[in-house]
Structures are given as structure tokens and as C-alpha cells.
Amino acid sequence: EAQVTQNPRYLITVTGKKLTVTCSQNMNHEYMSWYRQDPGLGLRQIYYSMNVEVTDKGDVPEGYKVSRKEKRNFPLILESPSPNQTSLYFCASRLSGGKKLFFGSGTQLSVL
Amino acid sequence: AQKITQTQPGMFVQEKEAVTLDCTYDTSDPSYGLFWYKQPSSGEMIFLIYQGSYDQQNATEGRYSLNFQKARKSANLVISASQLGDSAMYFCAMREGPGSARQLTFGSGTQLTVLP
Numbered sequence: 496e497a498q499v500t501q502n503p504r505y506l507i508t509v510t511g512k513k514l515t516v517t518c519s520q521n522m523n524h525e526y527m528s529w530y531r532q533d534p535g536l537g538l539r540q541i542y543y544s545m546n547v548e549v550t551d552k553g554d555v556p557e558g559y560k561v562s563r564k565e566k567r568n569f570p571l572i573l574e575s576p577s578p579n580q581t582s583l584y585f586c587a588s589r590l591s592g593g594k595k596l597f598f599g600s601g602t603q604l605s606v607l
Numbered sequence: 608a609q610k611i612t613q614t615q616p617g618m619f620v621q622e623k624e625a626v627t628l629d630c631t632y633d634t635s636d637p638s639y640g641l642f643w644y645k646q647p648s649s650g651e652m653i654f655l656i657y658q659g660s661y662d663q664q665n666a667t668e669g670r671y672s673l674n675f676q677k678a679r680k681s682a683n684l685v686i687s688a689s690q691l692g693d694s695a696m697y698f699c700a701m702r703e704g705p706g707s708a709r710q711l712t713f714g715s716g717t718q719l720t721v722l723p
């Protein structure tokens with residue numbers, strides 16, 4: 496089944512403890528992206544990647560890192576999480592020239 | 608300025624009735640795409656419908672149609688014959704330009720509740 500898989504689904508952590516949210520897609524998509532969703536703000540893009548080893552900042556990149564060593568994986572790294580990063584996170588992917596963005600199931604992160 | 612505006616934070620509709628969810632957008636790029644996504648309480652994002660700026664006809668997908676009024680920069684979603692399972696958050700989104708790097712910009716969403 497074609498899908499974008501994020502893990503974990505839920506994560507509670509404490510300020511300053513490094514964490515990684517994994518994202519993997521099995522559709523051979525070139526483009527991958529991370530969004531965060533906050534009430535009243537919709538979804539805002541954190542980082543995106545056009546292809547392997549090509550990443551760029553979105554609208555809200557501060558406090559986040561990404562890497563794209565393989566085409567299928569696009570992990571989101573929070574080196575030193577803070578409470579303002581408590582949010583619902585989505586990974587998404589699509590073909591380079593594709594219209595439709597496929598989303599993962601989301602990761603609800605709480606930073607205490 | 609907001610690129611995507613959804614002015615209805617919440618909407619109610621009676622089961623089997625039609626409902627229109629509003630979306631206006633702001634862009635100076637002649638090439639753009641408009642999307643609607645549904646987010647049920649389980650949290651996943653479900654693609655509903657797409658309209659390209661050069662498309663001559665309004666997009667339709669089953670019970671979903673997009674009322675595209677280019678001059679007014681509006682892209683309202685119409686759901687016909689509402690069902691209880693349509694209760695969800697609905698997001699309008701836009702991608703500007705033909706380049707493949709362009710991101711989706713989302714509105715703040717409309718929470719739709721279908722009443723039995």
C-alpha cells in the first residue's frame with residue numbers, strides 16, 4: 496500500500512532532550528516536507544527536500560533540523576526541544592511535478 | 608497579508624443538506640493550484656479536490672465540488688448531501704507557481720459539524 500509512515504504517533508518529552516521523528520515513504524517520491532499544525536494557524540512548513548541531499552527551509556525552520564540521505568526517508572530532528580514546539584507534526588511527500596501531497600498520519604508532540 | 612483566508616472557524620449543517628465552505632486566496636502569480644483537505648478527528652490529512660488556475664471548468668470529485676471564481680480569488684468547497692462522516696476540519700491550500708519546489712500554504716481551517 497502506498498503510504499507515508501511517521502513514527503512515533505505520540506511523543507511526550509522534556510525540554511532539551513534531543514528527539515527524532517521518522518518519516519518514510521514507499522512511493523519513490525522526490526519531494527518530501529515537514530509541517531507543523533497549531534490551532535488557528537493551519538499547517539506551516541518547517542523544511543522541505545527536493546531530492547536526496549537537497550533540503551531547504553520552509554516558513555518556520557528555527558529549532559529544527561532535517562536530513563535526506565536516502566530518497567525514502569526524511570527525519571525531523573529537534574536538537575533541544577522547547578515547549579513552543581509542542582504541536583502536531585506532519586510529514587508529506589509527492590512526485591516532483593505532482594499535484595497531490597500525500598500526508599503521514601501525524602505525530603503529536605508535547606514538550607514539557 | 609494572508610495568502611489563504613478561511614473566514615468560518617466553525618460551520619453546522621443538517622445531514623443530507625449541502626454546505627459551502629469559504630476560501631479566498633491572494634497571489635500575483637498567474638499559475639497556481641488550489642487544494643482542499645479534510646482532517647477528521649483521527650488527525651490524518653485526506654486530499655479531497657484540486658483546481659488549477661488555468662482549468663476551464665470547476666473541479667468535481669463525487670460529492671465534492673470546487674466553486675472557483677478566479678476574478679474574486681475564491682475557491683469555495685461545496686459538499687452535497689452531507690453525511691455524518693463529513694464532520695471534520697477542512698483546510699484550503701494553495702501552491703503558487705509552476706516550480707516543483709513550491710510549498711503548500713494552508714488556511715486556518717473550518718470545523719464542519721454535520722447534525723443528524
